[in-house]
Amino acid sequence: xxxxxxxxxxxxxxxxxxxxxxxxxxxxxxxxxxxxxxxxxxxxxxxxxxxxxxxxxxxxxxxxxxxxxxxxxxxxxxxxxxxxxxxxxxxxxxxxxxxxxxxxxxxxxxxxxxxxxxxxxxxxxxxxxxxxxxxxxxxxxxxxxxxxxxxxxxxxxxxxxxxxxxxxxxxxxxxxxxxxxxxxxxxxxxxxxxxxxxxxxxxxxxxxxxxxxxxxxxxxxxxxxxxxxxxxxxxxxxxxxxxxxxxxx
Numbered sequence: 001x002x003x004x005x006x007x008x009x010x011x012x013x014x015x016x017x018x019x020x021x022x023x024x025x026x027x028x029x030x031x032x033x034x035x036x037x038x039x040x041x042x043x044x045x046x047x048x049x050x051x052x053x054x055x056x057x058x059x060x061x062x063x064x065x066x067x068x069x070x071x072x073x074x075x076x077x078x079x080x081x082x083x084x085x086x087x088x089x090x091x092x093x094x095x096x097x098x099x100x101x102x103x104x105x106x107x108x109x110x111x112x113x114x115x116x117x118x119x120x121x122x123x124x125x126x127x128x129x130x131x132x133x134x135x136x137x138x139x140x141x142x143x144x145x146x147x148x149x150x151x152x153x154x155x156x157x158x159x160x161x162x163x164x165x166x167x168x169x170x171x172x173x174x175x176x177x178x179x180x181x182x183x184x185x186x187x188x189x190x191x192x193x194x195x196x197x198x199x200x201x202x203x204x205x206x207x208x209x210x211x212x213x214x215x216x217x218x219x220x221x222x223x224x225x226x227x228x229x230x231x232x233x234x235x236x237x238x239x240x241x242x243x244x245x246x247x248x249x
Contacts, residue, residue, distance in 0.1 A: 020132075032085045035092060039072035047071065050101060050109070054091075057114050057159050061121045067091050069113070071098045078171055082116040084125040091116045096175055103175070110160035111167040117159075118152030145206040153213055164217050172210045187211055187218075 042050045050069065058066045067082070067089035074094045082091045091113065101109040119125065134141040157164045169186065170178045190211035202209050 024129075028083065028085050031083070032090065035070050035072065035090065039070035039092060042069040042071060047098070047101075049106070050093075050098065050113070053106075053110055053113055054117075057110075057117050060159060061117055061155070063117065063121055065089065067117070067120055069093070071095055078174060080112050080116055082119040082125070084120070089120045089125075091120075097170075100170065100175060105163070105166070105170075107160050107163035108167040108170055111156045111164055113156075114159035115152045115156035115167075118155030119148065121155065122148065122151060124148045124152075139203050142204055142206055146202075146208045149207050150213070150216065153216065157217060165214050168210050168214050183214065187215055190215060 040046065042054065044051055050071075054066065054069050058064075065088075069091045071093050072095065074096075076096055077094050078096045080091065080093045080097050082089065084090070093109075093112070097109065097112055100106070128145075131141065131144060134144065153164070153168075156167070160167075165183055166178065169181050169183060172178075172186070173181050190209065207213075
């Protein structure tokens with residue numbers, strides 16, 4: 001009698017869980033459909049330089065199933081993201097980011113692509129799905145997400161170390177004035193700012209503060225950068241050893 005009552009108590013939770021899974025499935029499916037129909041797919045004959053970077057970085061990270069890379073216009077927003085759906089991986093660069101590849105800032109784009117590949121390499125999308133119940137614990141899921149971003153920053157840095165800070169400054173200031181930003185002064189904001197809301201804003205965010213993301217590279221030894229054209233003929237032993245940059249999250 002008691003066992004049946006306990007089982008009945010869990011039925012609503014199971015129903016809600018199934019409904020949430022169905023909702024997320026359709027929401028992601030619609031996103032992928034929108035991307036395929038409205039974004040520009042990067043191929044050997046479409047933005048070849050970006051395709052070469054993607055191919056080389058996948059080889060370095062030992063990603064056999066190369067994700068599809070798309071460029072999408074989104075109202076001037078500077079961003080990029082990786083996602084997965086039904087066994088396939090996707091990376092989307094908003095056009096404001098992709099344009100930097102043609103503005104003498106290709107290495108910043110290399111870092112950003114490498115960062116997104118880090119999410120795929122570490123299977124963060126799958127892990128986030130498995131850890132979905134962590135949403136009921138305040139701040140826990142956000143903390144995990146921030147840890148993932150640190151990991152991917154370091155993966156991106158291992159692939160394109162020269163413009164790591166520039167790539168993060170670009171996200172902070174925009175493509176028109178990022179070269180004029182005094183990075184050291186920007187980093188100082190981490191110590192000069194403060195207070196409850198400064199702390200609380202990050203605790204509820206999926207990404208660490210950009211100041212903290214830049215600071216980590218002041219003390220991190222970065223490997224020699226990869227040269228993306230010749231890497232296609234290099235052996236695995238000649239590519240960057242990325243494993244040192246892969247935390248276990």
